[in-house]
Amino acid sequence: MTLPRHLAAAGLLLGAVSLSGAALAEQEAPSITLASTTSTQNSGLFDAIVPQFTDATGIEVHVVAVGTGQAFEIARRGDADSLLVHDTAGEETFVADGDADERADVMYNDFVLIGPTDDPAAISEATSVADALGRIADAEAPFASRGDDSGTNRAELRLWQQADVEPGGDWYRELGSGMGATLNTAAGMDAYVMSDRATWVAFDNRQNLALLFEGDEAMFNQYGSLKLSEEKHPDLEHDLANQWHQWLLSSDGQAAIADFRVKGQQLFFPNAKGD
Amino acid sequence: MTDSAFSTALALIVGLDSDLLAIVTLSLRVSLTAVGIAALIAFPLGAALALYRFPGRSMLIVTLNALMGLPPVVAGLVVYLLLSRAGPLGTFGLLFTPSAMVVAQVILVLPILAALTRQRIEELHGEYAEQLASMGVSRARRIPTLLWDARLALITVLLAGFGRASAEVGAVMIVGGNIDGVTRVMTTAIVLETSKGNLPLALGLGIILLVIVALITAIAHVLGEGTRRQLG
Amino acid sequence: MTDMSLPTVSHIAPLELDGVAFRPGSQTLLGPISLRLDGCRRTLVMGPNGAGKSLLMRLAHGLIAPTSGRVRWHGPVPRQAMVFQRPVLLRRSARANLEYALAVDGVARRERRERADAALEHFGLAAIARRPARVLSGGEQQRLALARAWLLAPEVLFLDEPTSALDPAAIRAVEEAINAFHRRGVRIVMTSHDLHQARRLADDVVFLHHGRLIEHSPASVFFHQPASEQALAFVSGELID
Numbered sequence: 001m002t003l004p005r006h007l008a009a010a011g012l013l014l015g016a017v018s019l020s021g022a023a024l025a026e027q028e029a030p031s032i033t034l035a036s037t038t039s040t041q042n043s044g045l046f047d048a049i050v051p052q053f054t055d056a057t058g059i060e061v062h063v064v065a066v067g068t069g070q071a072f073e074i075a076r077r078g079d080a081d082s083l084l085v086h087d088t089a090g091e092e093t094f095v096a097d098g099d100a101d102e103r104a105d106v107m108y109n110d111f112v113l114i115g116p117t118d119d120p121a122a123i124s125e126a127t128s129v130a131d132a133l134g135r136i137a138d139a140e141a142p143f144a145s146r147g148d149d150s151g152t153n154r155a156e157l158r159l160w161q162q163a164d165v166e167p168g169g170d171w172y173r174e175l176g177s178g179m180g181a182t183l184n185t186a187a188g189m190d191a192y193v194m195s196d197r198a199t200w201v202a203f204d205n206r207q208n209l210a211l212l213f214e215g216d217e218a219m220f221n222q223y224g225s226l227k228l229s230e231e232k233h234p235d236l237e238h239d240l241a242n243q244w245h246q247w248l249l250s251s252d253g254q255a256a257i258a259d260f261r262v263k264g265q266q267l268f269f270p271n272a273k274g275d
Numbered sequence: 276m277t278d279s280a281f282s283t284a285l286a287l288i289v290g291l292d293s294d295l296l297a298i299v300t301l302s303l304r305v306s307l308t309a310v311g312i313a314a315l316i317a318f319p320l321g322a323a324l325a326l327y328r329f330p331g332r333s334m335l336i337v338t339l340n341a342l343m344g345l346p347p348v349v350a351g352l353v354v355y356l357l358l359s360r361a362g363p364l365g366t367f368g369l370l371f372t373p374s375a376m377v378v379a380q381v382i383l384v385l386p387i388l389a390a391l392t393r394q395r396i397e398e399l400h401g402e403y404a405e406q407l408a409s410m411g412v413s414r415a416r417r418i419p420t421l422l423w424d425a426r427l428a429l430i431t432v433l434l435a436g437f438g439r440a441s442a443e444v445g446a447v448m449i450v451g452g453n454i455d456g457v458t459r460v461m462t463t464a465i466v467l468e469t470s471k472g473n474l475p476l477a478l479g480l481g482i483i484l485l486v487i488v489a490l491i492t493a494i495a496h497v498l499g500e501g502t503r504r505q506l507g
Numbered sequence: 508m509t510d511m512s513l514p515t516v517s518h519i520a521p522l523e524l525d526g527v528a529f530r531p532g533s534q535t536l537l538g539p540i541s542l543r544l545d546g547c548r549r550t551l552v553m554g555p556n557g558a559g560k561s562l563l564m565r566l567a568h569g570l571i572a573p574t575s576g577r578v579r580w581h582g583p584v585p586r587q588a589m590v591f592q593r594p595v596l597l598r599r600s601a602r603a604n605l606e607y608a609l610a611v612d613g614v615a616r617r618e619r620r621e622r623a624d625a626a627l628e629h630f631g632l633a634a635i636a637r638r639p640a641r642v643l644s645g646g647e648q649q650r651l652a653l654a655r656a657w658l659l660a661p662e663v664l665f666l667d668e669p670t671s672a673l674d675p676a677a678i679r680a681v682e683e684a685i686n687a688f689h690r691r692g693v694r695i696v697m698t699s700h701d702l703h704q705a706r707r708l709a710d711d712v713v714f715l716h717h718g719r720l721i722e723h724s725p726a727s728v729f730f731h732q733p734a735s736e737q738a739l740a741f742v743s744g745e746l747i748d
Contacts, residue, residue: 033371033452042471047455064371064452078360079370180470205472233360405570406595409588410659412611420607424598506598506639 031060032240035080037151038178040223041065043109043198043267049256053247059240067178069149075099075226078233082241083226084248087151091224100226106248107257107268108222111155112200113213114183115141115192123192129216130163137163140171142191146182147174155221156194162218183209196221198267223268225249248272280478287479295480299487302460305373305447306440309380310388310433317385318429321392322418325400336393342386347379348445354379355449371452376460379446384436391432396421399428427506430499434492441488461487519662519694520582521545522567527576529562537562537718539576549685549695551705551726554715555747560698561667563715564589567696568665585694588656589665592672594648596640601632601651604640608655626654630684646677653684664688666697670704682708702742706730714738716747 040046041063050061064074068085075083076099083100085091091103113123113132121139126132136143145167146153160167173191175182179199186193187207195203200211225245230238247253254270261267287295324336356362358370358378369375399421407417422429444462451458453467461484468477521543528538537559544550544567552560565571566578568589596604605623614622627633630650635643640651649669656664666685670678685708689695699705705712705726712729714722714737721735733739740747 033454038470042467062371062452062454062457064454066452077362078365178470180472184469184472184474199471203472205474235360403595405565406589406591408570409568409665410608410611410655416611420597426598506641 029060030058030237030240031062032081032237032244033062033064033079034082034084034244035064035066035071035074036084037068037071037086038065038180039150039152039196039199040084040086042178042180043196043202044262045198045257045260045268048260049253052256053244053253056247056252057243059243061244067148068151068154075228078228078236081228081237082244083228084223085151085226086221086223087154088222088224090151090154091226094226098229099232100228101230103224103226104245104249105271105273106223106225107254107270107272108220109268110197110214111152111194111219111221112197112211113192114186114195114200114209115212116190116208117210119212121192124212126213129159129213129218132213133160133163133165136192137165137167140169142171142173142189143167144182144186144189144191144193145172145174146179147176148178150178151221152179152194152196155219159194159218197265198262201262201265201267222271279475280482282479283475284479284482288483295483297456298459298461298464298480299483301373301458302441302462302484303487305376305460306380306437309377309384309440310436312377313381313384313388313436314433316381317388318392318422319418321389321394322396322422324389324393325396326414326417326421336390339386339390339393343390345383345386346445347383347443348449350382351379351446351449354382354446358450370450371454371458373451373458375450376447376458379450380440380443383443383446384440387439388432388436391435392422392425392429395425395428395432399425427499427503430495434495437491438488441484518582519545519547519585520580522663523577523579523581524567525577525579527566527573527578529559529566529571530574535718537566538573540720541576542713542720542723544694544696547689547692547694548710549689549697549708550711550713551709552696552698552713552715553700553702553705553741554721555741556700557717558715559718560715562718563713564665564667564696564698585662586660587663587665588659588661589667590649590652590656590669592668594645594652596648596651598641599639600637601640601643601647602627602636604651605655605658608658612659622658626658629657629687630654631680644677646673646680649673649677649681650684653681653688657688661693663694663696666695668698668700671700678704702744714741 036046046061046063050063054060064080066074068087068090071083071085072090072094074080084106094100095103113129115121115123121135121141123132123135126135145156173189175185177185179195180203182193183195183199183203184205187205187209190208225248227242227245228236249272254272257268257270258266324332354375355370357364358367358375359365360370369378400417403421407420412420442462444466447458447460448463448466451460451463453459453463461480465477465480465484468480522545524540524542526539526541528540529536540563552563554560566573568587569578597607599607602623605626606619609619609622624633624636627636630653632647632650632654635647640648643651670681673681682704685695685697697708709726711723711725713720714729714735716737722729722733722738724734728734729738730742733742737747
């Protein structure tokens with residue numbers, strides 16, 4: 001009868017120790033919380049470049065990867081120390097609103113149009129992305145959209161606008177999902193989908209999908225790093241975050257970005273403005 | 276696909292993949308801690324609900340029962356808003372840490388533990404009430420007495436709570452942020468791999484999660500049965 | 508050897524039920540009953556099933572409140588204990604059950620083990636001290652319940668059909684234990700439907716029928732020349748309804 005009692009006490013002790021252990025661990029290495037996007041995370045970029053940054057500075061980077069909209073919200077609330085997203089218009093508004101002190105170009109990747117190999121809308125013959133999207137709308141071919149207010153989603157909607165098309169109807173399916181999930185669904189539906197190249201290159205569940213259109217400059221996807229407002233959020237790790245920001249723009253950081261390859265392909269192209 | 280899922284799972288386990296170990300350890304730490312803390316509150320709370328009569332008691336019981344169905348993602352959202360720096364408890368800096376995940380899971384698990392404890396203790400009390408009253412045991416004193424006497428049933432209650440905690444993903448995703456090496460647990464890792472299209476790996480992780488939960492359930496069952504046989 | 512005697516009591520306050528009735532809904536289950544129990548006797552409460560015997564016990568002991576009328580002790584309220592038809596024991600060892608009762612009674616931790624062991628000894632249960640109480644036989648469980656009551660040093664002991672679930676050997680052991688209480692000066696109030704048991708134990712008899720008090724007489728009167736028709740029928744072994 002005493003054994004169960006001892007077990008219970010041991011269990012409670014374990015619980016308390018583990019919880020305090022967790023708290024302790026959080027205080028050890030200097031670190032910043034970086035809000036970024038799922039597509040960037042899923043490409044594997046952070047796994048490649050963050051260790052180089054940590055080696056150089058001893059600072060850990062804790063990446064919270066969410067949709068672009070949520071990333072902005074997290075930063076606005078002061079729950080992240082730094083922000084790296086790909087929505088230049090949104091970033092500029094963010095700065096104008098006083099939530100960030102400045103933004104800087106870091107790198108770009110591009111979007112590609114994916115679709116079923118038999119290409120019912122014949123977009124592989126399109127002359128521009130506007131043309132390609134127009135063909136999809138005309139053919140009313142199934143199109144899977146992320147529909148989640150992410151940077152990719154916002155870019156997609158801008159391209160529809162440029163193509164003079166109001167996407168809607170049965171063939172246009174808004175999924176409210178991340179890039180990988182959207183590709184999965186598109187594969188299952190044999191639908192067209194716009195993806196960032198990085199996620200597509202790493203994507204394993206292609207089924208009947210293939211890359212059908214690429215290269216239009218309109219599909220370039222600019223990444224920006226933002227220094228968050230010291231006035232609005234004085235308690236953030238501005239010092240450490242600034243080291244991260246500067247490293248991204250430095251020749252070391254830019255080289256690390258360029259060196260990152262998946263299946264032999266470079267996915268991100270550094271374009272920080274040199275001083 | 277299930278074939279490659281099983282072989283992936285096996286490969287991870289046999290190779291003692293360090294990432295996997297870290298994720299499994301964190302999952303267990305978070306869920307077990309949450310269940311432990313919730314039990315400390317819920318056991319006496321449930322017992323008190325069973326023993327005392329007061330205005331609003333029925334409302335409280337109905338509310339607890341309803342909260343058993345609280346969607347994890349809603350709990351996560353509420354905790355996020357509370358712990359965010361822009362929120363009332365922001366100064367503690369708990370967001371995106373395992374502690375925040377424990378808080379969210381305590382909120383999820385507490386109603387289940389309390390509601391089920393109340394039920395068990397009320398049943399037991401029906402059997403004991405007259406004898407305890409005859410012996411002059413005060414209501415407050417009955418709480419630890421009945422809780423200890425119901426310990427076998429309470430093991431099952433704990434398991435129910437643990438099941439809910441280890442299975443949920445909505446709460447820990449929002450308040451933890453699924454940060455690699457810091458707040459990534461089994462369920463959020465599965466979501467991540469699925470979103471990357473790594474379905475065999477995702478499924479493999481799912482199998483491992485199921486096995487772990489089954490192991491813990493089995494251990495509790497054996498403990499319970501052993502004690503039951505001992506005590507009658 | 509620890510002295511297991513209870514303090515000798517000579518004057519336990521009389522118990523009076525004054526117009527006591529129990530009406531949980533629209534139906535009157537018991538009463539009105541007026542009854543007085545005093546002295547240090549073994550009072551058996553008898554009657555066919557459904558007569559209200561258990562209710563009367565619970566009202567007398569104070570476990571339930573009457574709907575009308577009063578239950579009063581004429582004097583200081585004495586220490587009481589009750590033993591039920593099915594013994595209610597905790598999921599712990601026999602000895603631990605006794606130690607629990609002592610703890611509730613405010614006995615210091617150091618003393619509990621010794622006194623519990625003495626009580627086990629006194630009721631012939633020393634061998635099963637460590638056994639889980641719930642795996643004991645019916646007779647052992649009831650003796651354990653009596654040992655627990657013993658430790659509470661009651662002046663009045665209520666028992667509700669304590670032996671109806673037991674075999675003859677166990678019944679004998681329980682009756683001996685009850686008499687042991689009585690020899691120490693404890694007033695016994697006990698229900699039973701067993702006529703033979705009543706003949707063995709009763710000093711006086713309270714006879715109930717359909718929730719009414721039919722007769723309250725000394726045992727010699729009740730068993731040989733009961734005042735009421737129903738009592739006569741009952742004592743003759745007839746079924747009365």
